[in-house]
Amino acid sequence: YVFIYFIYLVFNCCTHHNHTLSLPIMLDLNTVESVWPLPQKLAISEERYPLSPTHFNFYYGEDQASIMKDCSLLDSAFTRYFPLIFPDLTSGKPTRLTGVLAKFTIMYCFVSLMAPACVVDQLNVSAGQAVLNSDTVWGALRGLETFSQLVQQEEDGTYFINKTEIEDFPSFQYRGILLDTSRHFLPLKAILNTLDAMAYSKFNVFHWHIVDDPSFPYQSRTFPDLSSKGAYHPMSHIYTQSDVRRVLTHARLRGIRVIPEFDSPGHTQSWGKGQPNLLTPCYKGSSPSGTFGPINPASALSYIFMSQFLKEVTSVFPDPYFHLGGDEVNFSCWQSNPDVRAFMQKMGFGKDYTKLESFYMENIVNITSNLNKTSIVWQDVFDYHERIPKDTILHIWKGLPAQYKAETSRMTKAGHRVLLGAPWYINHIAYGQDWRISYNVQPLNFSGTEEQKKLVIGGEVSMWGEYVDATNLSPRLWPRACAAAERLWSDESQTRSAEAAFPRLQAFRCSLLRRGVRAEPLSPGHCSDEYRGI
C-alpha cells in the first residue's frame, strides 16, 4: 500500500513558445493555484504549455503489455478525468482551441521503481507530452488527480499547464473518512459523492460505520430481519447487497478501500430488533425490565450468530481489514443480569466486567482472523485488555492532544499499529476557521522510538451522524476534511503553516465547487463558479 508515482511534465512545443531552455525554479507554492494535498517534491517552472481538449490524449506507455489486466480501471479514470481537466467541455462554455498537441503518457509497472523498464524518454520533439510513472495503478490514479489539478485556464479559456516535475508518495498509507449511516441514513448518492470528493483529496479509506444503536440499514443475506426490523424503514432506508457492491466498485475505481465497521458488543440496540436473544436482557431486581443491553457475552448463541454474520460480511467486503468497534460498552445491564453474573463467576472474572468485555472481544477477533481478516478496534479494547493479538490495529478516538499522544506511545510500545482518529472528529463544529486546528495536528509528535513511529499507519476524519444527513453532510465535510488529507499525505516539514496553506486551500475549495462538490467557504470571498444548487 505504499504508492509512489512520478509525474514528469516535460513539454517541448514549438508553436507559441520560443525554444528557450528554462530551468525549473521553485515558485512560492502557496501563492500559486496549486495542488492539494501538496506533493512531496514539486518543481513548477514558469514555462507554460497550452493544452487542447481536441487533441489531448491519454496513452499507455509502450512497455505495458504485461500489466493490461488492470487497464479497465485506468480506462475509466481517463474518462473521469478528461472532463475534470477540461471542465468547459461539459458546461458548454466555448473553449478557444489551440493547435498544440498534448500527449499524456502513463507509464506504470509493478517492478521496482527504478527498474530500467520504467525509464521513459520524456521528450517528444513534435508535441508536448506529460509522462506519469507509477509502480502501481493506485499511484497512477493519484498522479492523474495531481495532473488534473495542475491544468489551469487563461482568462480567454485557453487551458495551460506549467512545466512541472513531481515526485510524490503519501506520508501515511491509511487516510480515511468515517461516515455514520446509522444515526441518519445516507442515500447512496451522498456516499458516492463523498467518495468522489475523497479521491480529489487523495483519501484512500472509506470507513463505513454502517450500523449502530439507532438503525441497522445493512441488508444481510443471512439475517434479513436485521434490517427489515432494525432499519429506520425496511424498504427505503436500507443498503441492499447491490447498493454495497456499487459503493465498493465506485470506491475501487477511485483507489479507495472500503472498511466496514460492525460495532459490538455495545452500540447494538438496532441489532436486537431483528435478532432475538442476541442482546442481554437487563433486569430490574429479580425480573427482566424489558430493555436490553450489549450483546450477551455469556450465551453461546451470541458467538454462533456472530460467526455466521461475520462470515457473510467479511465475504461481502473484500478489504483485508475489518473494523470490529468495541467501544463504549455500558456494564450496568450486564451487572443486572443473573445469567451474566453466573457466567462471570464460572469464568473467574470476579466483579471485573472489563474482563468479560475482553473475553467477548477476544472471541470476535479470533473469529475475524479465522476469516482471514485483520481486525481494527477502538482504543477501549486496548485500554481494557493489553493481550489482544499483535496484528490488531488500534483506533484512537479519545481525548485532548496530551492524552492521545500518551495513548499512541503506549500502544506502539506494545507493538500495535495505530490509527489516529481523536484529533479529527469534525462532526464537532465551531464558528470560524476550525480547519486550522485539524491542519496543525502532528501525528508523530509523541514520545517513542523510530520503530514506534512507523507503527502509526495513518489517521481518519470522523463525521458522526447525530446532526448530519444528506442535507448538510457535504458542506460540513468539505473542505474541512482537506486539512487532515494534507496532513496525512504531505511532508509535514513542508506544510507546517496553516496560514501559508490557506490561499492554496481556498483555490482547492473553488476547484471542488467546479467539480460539483458542495464545499463550504473558508472566509469571505468568491469562486468564479459558485455552487449552483441550494
Add this chain to the structure above:
Amino acid sequence: MLAGLNFATLLLSVAVCQGSQYKDINSETVSVDQGSTYGSLWPLPQQVSLSEVSFKLSSSSFRVVDAEGSSAGPSCNILQNAYRRYYEYLFGNARKTGHFKRKAARSELSELQVSITSGDSDCDGYPGATSDESYELTVDQPYAILKAPKVWGALRGLETFSQLVYEDEYGAKSINSSKIVDFPRFQHRGILLDTSRHFLPIKVILANLEAMAMNKFNVFHWHIVDDPSFPYLSRTFPQLSQMQGAYHPYTHVYTPGDVKMIIEFARLRGIRVVPEFDTPGHTQSWGKGQKDLLTPCYSGSTPSGTFGPVNPILNTTYDFMNLLFKEISEVFPDAYVHLGGDEVDFNCWKSNPDIQKWMDEHGLGKDYAKLESFYIQKLLGIVAATKKGSMIWQEVFDNGVKLPADAVVNVWMGSGLQGEMFNVTAAGFTTILSAPWYLDYISYGQDWQRYYKAEPLDFKGSDAQNKLVIGGEACLWGEFVDSTNLTPRLWPRASAVGERLWSAKDVTDINDAYSRLSKHRCRMVERGIPAEPLFTSFCRHEYKGN
C-alpha cells in the same frame, strides 16, 4: 451588526470530546420525541382545536377554490399561485392513481374554500409593516373554509392547512376535523441574508423565500452590499458594481431584473423585501466604483492609499446619496429602507486633516460620534424625502442621533441587551430584536433550543414599551456561508425563531416543540429544502439533492 472581531482569523477552539465517543456533548438537553398533540404544526397557531374525526383527500378530486362572496377572484395572482403551490406540496409526490374507480371508504374532504372577507383583498399590493395576517380555518364536511380579511392571512392559513394534512398508514392523505384561529404575536418576523461577503445565486434566495413562507416569516432583510462586494447593479451608478465593486461584474451581480423577480417572488408569499444599504461604515466596496465617496486615510501628513467610511464632509457625498436612495426607493416597494449605521471605525476620520479642520470649523471638536450623527441625520433626511421610513442598527440610537419618530431601531448587541431594549422603547421608538438570533454563530448540538428560549419582551418595560417591540430577525451573516451551506445552516434553526415570533408567549414546551419541529423539518426536506436534522432520526423521504 458585526461584533468587533476579525472574523477571518478568529479561531474558536474545538471542544474535544472526552467522555463519550458519540454522545451529545452540548449542555442543551437532548430532547426525546414523545409526539405532540399538535402533530406537525409549526409555528403553533394561537388557537387550535383538533378532533379525531378524519377525512380523506384525493389528489384527483381535491380543490382549493375561491369561496362565494370572497373579495378575491380568479384575477388574484397571489391566491391562484398559492392554490397551485399548496396543491403541489400536498400531492406533488402522488403517483397517478389509474382509472380504477374506488368507493370512498371514509368521508372525503373535497374542497378548501378560501374567503377574503375585507372589501379590499390587497391582491395587487405589497405586504407591508401593518398588513393583516390573521385567518380562521375550519376543516369540516363538506368543505374546509379558510377566512381571512386579507390575502396575507390566507397565505398563512394555506400553509397551516397543508401542515394539517398527513399520510395515513396506506399513504392516503388525510386531515382531521379542526378549527384554528390564528394571528401573529409579532408583526415583523425577518430573516437577514448577506449577499456581500458571499454572493448568493438567485436560486438560493428564492429557495429561502420559500422556506420563509413555510415558517410564516414575512420580512426578507436583504443586506445586499457591504465591505467585500457590491453586487447590486444600480441603474443610476452602474459603476458601483461594474468597476470591481462586485466580485464579478456579470456573474456576481443582481440586475434590476433579478431584484424585481425576487421582490415579486416574495410578494407572492407575503414577504416584504427590506434592502439594507449600510453606510457610512461597511462601504469599502462602494469606493471602487465611486471616486471621492470614501474618506482617504492618512499616514502622518500624506494619504496612505487606504480609505475609511463614507466622507461626511463633502457635498458630493450627499448628492450621490440623494440619487442612489431615490433609485432604491423606486426599485424596492417596501415602505422601509435599512440604513445600517453600525460599526463605524473613527480612525480614518481622525487621520484625515480635512475632516479635522471641518470638525473644528463646525465646533464638533474631537467628538467623532457627533460627526457620524451629522452624516446619519442628513441621510435620514434624504430618505425621508423619498417617502420611506428608516430602519437603523442600534448604534445610531446609542450615539444620540435625532431620529424621526417612525424610525425602527434594530438591536443586535448581546451585551447590555435588556437595558438597550428598555432605553430604545422608553424613547418611544419601535424596535426589532436580532441580538439572540445570530445564526451564523454555530456550535455543536441542538442550539435551536437557545433561539427558541429567547423571549423578546424579556426586559422590564411598561405595556406601552412592550408594544413598541414589533418583532425580530434571524441573521445569517455571510463570512462563512454561501450557496453550499446556507440553506441547511439556516433551517430548521431559524424555524425556532419563527415560532417564537409568531406563536403565543406561553408556547415554550421544548419537548413538544422538538416533536413538531422534527416533523416540520422533514416536511421542508420533502418540499426540496435541505433543512438539517435536529438530532439522530430519519425522514420518510430523505433529501434527494446533492
